[in-house]
Amino acid sequence: MPKKLVYILSIFVLLISVTVYYHGRAVVGQEMPKTQQTQATPQPQESPIVKLGNEVLFSDDYYHLVEGKKVGLVTNQTGINSAGKSTVDVLAEDEGINLTALYTPEHGLDGKASAGEYVESYTHEDLDIPVYSLYGSTREPTEEMLEDVDVLLFDIQDIGARTYTYISTLNYCMVAGEKYDTPIVVLDRPNILGGITVEGPVLEEKFKSFVGVDKLPKAHGMTVGEIAKYFNRNIDAQIEIVPMQGYQRNMVFQDTGLPWQQTSPNIPELDSSYKYMATGLGQGTGVYQADYFHWIGGSDLDASNFAETLNNSDLEGVEFAPEYKGEAGGVNLNITDYHKFNPARTGIYALTYAFQFGEFDAPKSSFNNNGSDDIVMFDKIMGTDKVGNWLEEGLAPEEIENEYSDSLNDFKEKRENYLIDKYDAQIMVRYNDTPLMFDTEPYIDNNNRLLVPVRRITEALGASVKWDNQNRTVTINKGNDEVIFTIDSQDVYVNNESTTMDTTPVINDMRTMLPARYVSEYLGADVEWNEKWQIVNIE
Numbered sequence: 001m002p003k004k005l006v007y008i009l010s011i012f013v014l015l016i017s018v019t020v021y022y023h024g025r026a027v028v029g030q031e032m033p034k035t036q037q038t039q040a041t042p043q044p045q046e047s048p049i050v051k052l053g054n055e056v057l058f059s060d061d062y063y064h065l066v067e068g069k070k071v072g073l074v075t076n077q078t079g080i081n082s083a084g085k086s087t088v089d090v091l092a093e094d095e096g097i098n099l100t101a102l103y104t105p106e107h108g109l110d111g112k113a114s115a116g117e118y119v120e121s122y123t124h125e126d127l128d129i130p131v132y133s134l135y136g137s138t139r140e141p142t143e144e145m146l147e148d149v150d151v152l153l154f155d156i157q158d159i160g161a162r163t164y165t166y167i168s169t170l171n172y173c174m175v176a177g178e179k180y181d182t183p184i185v186v187l188d189r190p191n192i193l194g195g196i197t198v199e200g201p202v203l204e205e206k207f208k209s210f211v212g213v214d215k216l217p218k219a220h221g222m223t224v225g226e227i228a229k230y231f232n233r234n235i236d237a238q239i240e241i242v243p244m245q246g247y248q249r250n251m252v253f254q255d256t257g258l259p260w261q262q263t264s265p266n267i268p269e270l271d272s273s274y275k276y277m278a279t280g281l282g283q284g285t286g287v288y289q290a291d292y293f294h295w296i297g298g299s300d301l302d303a304s305n306f307a308e309t310l311n312n313s314d315l316e317g318v319e320f321a322p323e324y325k326g327e328a329g330g331v332n333l334n335i336t337d338y339h340k341f342n343p344a345r346t347g348i349y350a351l352t353y354a355f356q357f358g359e360f361d362a363p364k365s366s367f368n369n370n371g372s373d374d375i376v377m378f379d380k381i382m383g384t385d386k387v388g389n390w391l392e393e394g395l396a397p398e399e400i401e402n403e404y405s406d407s408l409n410d411f412k413e414k415r416e417n418y419l420i421d422k423y424d425a426q427i428m429v430r431y432n433d434t435p436l437m438f439d440t441e442p443y444i445d446n447n448n449r450l451l452v453p454v455r456r457i458t459e460a461l462g463a464s465v466k467w468d469n470q471n472r473t474v475t476i477n478k479g480n481d482e483v484i485f486t487i488d489s490q491d492v493y494v495n496n497e498s499t500t501m502d503t504t505p506v507i508n509d510m511r512t513m514l515p516a517r518y519v520s521e522y523l524g525a526d527v528e529w530n531e532k533w534q535i536v537n538i539e
Contacts, residue, residue, distance in 0.1 A: 048082040048257030049435060051245035053187035053225065054090070054155050055081050062242050063096075065151060065185050072101040072149035074134070074173055076166075077111035078157035078261045087155045087187070092127055099129065100148045105156060105169040106135040107264045114265055135165075139210065140172040146182050154186045157263055158224050159273040160193040162203065162216040163381055166263075170224065171213040171231050178237040185240045188225035188247075188420075190256050192273050193343065195221045195249030195423065196533050198415065200277070200344035202407040203383030206367075207375060212383050217408055218277050218344035222415065223247075229418040243420055250425035250533045252338045255435050266292055275333050277343040278318075278350065283377040284363035285391075287354045290325060296350050297323075297330015301358045307331045309353050313397070317341030339533045345401070348387075352397040362388030429516060431460040431538045440511040442536075447503035450529075450536055451513035454505075460538070461523050467512070474505065474512055476519065483522045485514055494522050 056062060071091060073079070079087040091099045102109065108119045109131055119133040132145045146152065152173060156166045170186070177184040200218025208214070214231055222230065225241035232239055247256065253270060262268045267276065272292040279289035279296035287298040297303065303322035306329060310320040317340030320331040331350070335341050354360060363376040365385050379385045390400045427443065429436045429452055442452040454474055458465045463478035472487040484493040485505045492499055505514045520527045520538045528537040 048246075048259075049437065050082075050190060050247045050251070050256040050258055052081055052189060052258070053242040053244055054079070054087045056245055057153075057185075057187055057242050058094075065240060065242070066091075066153070067096045068098075069150040070098045070100045070148055072103060072146065072152045073099065074103040074105070074152065074154045074156065074169065076104055076107065076109055076156055078263055079155040080259065080261055082258055084259050084261075087153075088127075091153075099127065101129055101145065102127075102131045103134050103141060103145070103152075103173070104131060106165045108133070108135075111262060111264055134169050134172065139169065141176040141180075143180050146176065146180050149182060151183045151185055152177060154184065154224070154228075155189075156224070157189050157261065158191070158227070159263055159267065159276060160191045160219060160221070161277050162200075162218055162220060162383065163211040164263075164276070165210055167224070167227050168210050168213045170228060171235075174228065174231055174235045174237040174239065177239075178235050181238075183238040183240065184228070185242060186225045186228045187242050188223050188244050190244070190247055190251060190253055190258070191221060191223050192253040192270070193219060193221070194252045194339065194533070195223070195226075195419075196339075196425070197221055197342050197344070198408070198412055199342055200348070200408070201382055201384050201387055201404040202411050206373070207379055207383050207385070209375065209380045211377075211380050215411070216383075217411055218281075218347070218383075219342075220415070221249075222418070223420070223423070226418050226420055226423075229420075230415070233418070241420065243422060247423055248425050248428065249419075249423045250339075250428055250535055251435075254338060254433070255428070255430075268292055271335065274335055274338065274341060274343055278333060278346040281347045281381055282351055282354070282360075283381055285351075285355075285378060286358070286360045287351055288328075290330070291332070295323060295325070295330050295332050296347075296354075297325065297328045298354055298358050298360060299328050301329035301354060303329035303331065306353060306357060309357075310350060313349050313353075315342070315346050315349060318346060339530060339535060348400055349397040352391060352395070352400060355391045356394065360391075362391050364388070425534045428533075428535045429457070429538065430535060431457075433537075436460055440509045440513070442513075442516070445503055445506075445515075449503040449515045449517065451503075451506065451508070452516045452519075453511045454514045454519070455511075457514070457516060457519055457538075461520065461525060463523060474514065476523070478523050481523055483519070485519075487512070492518065492522075 075087055091097050107113045113119050119135045121133045122131050124131050154170055158166050174184055197219050198221040202217045203212045203215050228239055260270050267273050275293040279293045282288055289296050303324050307320040307322040317337035319334045323332050363378045365376050365379045366374045436456055438453050438456050440453050442450055445451050458476055463476050466475045474485045476483045488504050490501050490504050492501055501518050503515050516536055517527045526539045
């Protein structure tokens with residue numbers, strides 16, 4: 001066949017393909033025939049929503065940080081990408097990168113060592129490179145450990161708690177990086193609890209330890225990258241944060257679509273990471289956790305009274321069920337709303353009521369002028385010895401909250417300087433606990449109503465939508481229900497009956513935007529607005 005004819009045919013096929021493609025992308029807000037109608041069915045969540053820092057690293061904007069360099073990687077079993085592949089393997093397979101050393105935190109490279117267990121350094125069997133333990137003979141990389149490294153990467157999933165030691169390892173690595181002139185690149189990851197909940201007593205200087213390396217509250221509400229920026233105010237290391245794409249501060253881990261990986265032996269499942277701060281804070285008091293942080297209680301506590309009191313407290317997003325373990329009475333936690341659940345606040349309430357109902361004592365730290373202070377683990381976990389005193393004084397949980405509120409508010413104000421702007425929360429719309437993704441962002445209009453693109457929300461609700469360009473109406477059908485909206489009009493017809501809204505549908509960015517509450521409720525769904533988290537829940 002002559003080359004000229006092949007060329008002409010190729011152009012013809014391309015034109016047909018483009019026409020079909022754009023016809024398939026026809027959207028409400030563009031002109032379409034009156035009779036054109038799309039029957040929508042609920043679509044699965046586009047997963048993952050979030051692109052991790054360890055994936056963004058290989059983009060044109062960040063690859064230069066590692067290209068042609070000798071790279072050290074601080075990681076463990078949580079260092080995986082959205083496909084579940086280890087960052088160790090990804091780096092080792094990249095011909096443009098020379099992976100020369102690995103560094104592991106508490107629990108080791110595979111995350112199987114018990115809490116507090118000494119971890120040995122060794123040589124990686126497959127890669128023939130050193131695997132340096134940062135929970136063995138040293139917790140800070142030595143000059144010798146960094147001598148064959150141009151840049152040190154950090155890729156570990158944190159769980160959002162000051163006392164979880166992975167961020168302590170990050171801090172120590174940054175200190176070593178500054179000391180030995182080694183740049184640190186943090187591959188950012190989500191805060192499992194989200195970035196809205198910031199709660200608990202703020203650590204005081206003299207209570208710094210490996211379970212609290214800096215002045216943070218129990219729940220800090222920051223990503224690993226943001227924590228690194230916060231740490232660096234006192235360290236001044238050369239750091240670079242490789243940010244995530246698609247992450248918002250009002251996302252909890254489930255919203256990201258990312259795969260969950262056990263973070264440590266006692267955090268085998270996602271719920272354990274949420275409950276860690278709520279149940280694992282009574283070291284040495286006789287109040288303890290069990291069942292991987294799902295249960296909290298103590299000897300001779302009345303489980304029913306304990307549960308009833310907690311259920312009648314102002315603790316959102318969680319319910320408490322009484323359960324005995326031998327002579328110990330306690331409660332199992334059932335999280336009902338992962339956004340509303342505040343684990344650090346819940347822990348303060350649970351511990352306070354346990355002290356009120358049972359015979360418990362707070363361990364005491366001792367302070368000596370010669371610097372040989374003996375700080376008990378309870379005070380290290382709390383970051384202060386004041387909480388133990390408040391408990392023994394019989395303060396109510398609300399009074400304890402008030403006692404630490406000033407330092408917490410001071411931290412919140414300082415924290416703002418280290419947050420990553422691109423993570424600032426946009427309004428999230430969730431249907432049956434699944435975030436909906438839009439090609440045009442929802443927004444609050446002048447009538448204080450949330451407007452969303454009609455096509456996506458009707459798809460989620462399992463409805464069909466028809467656009468009448470001549471009359472500028474949107475007709476939505478679901479089962480026996482029919483709702484007709486008119487652009488720029490407050491009038492709406494619901495099953496042929498006229499009613500009025502307090503706002504109007506509009507055309508914005510070539511998309512028809514309808515009020516989410518009215519669309520949902522007219523089609524029989526319930527709508528809840530969470531102002532703190534900027535989330536609309538539709539069920």
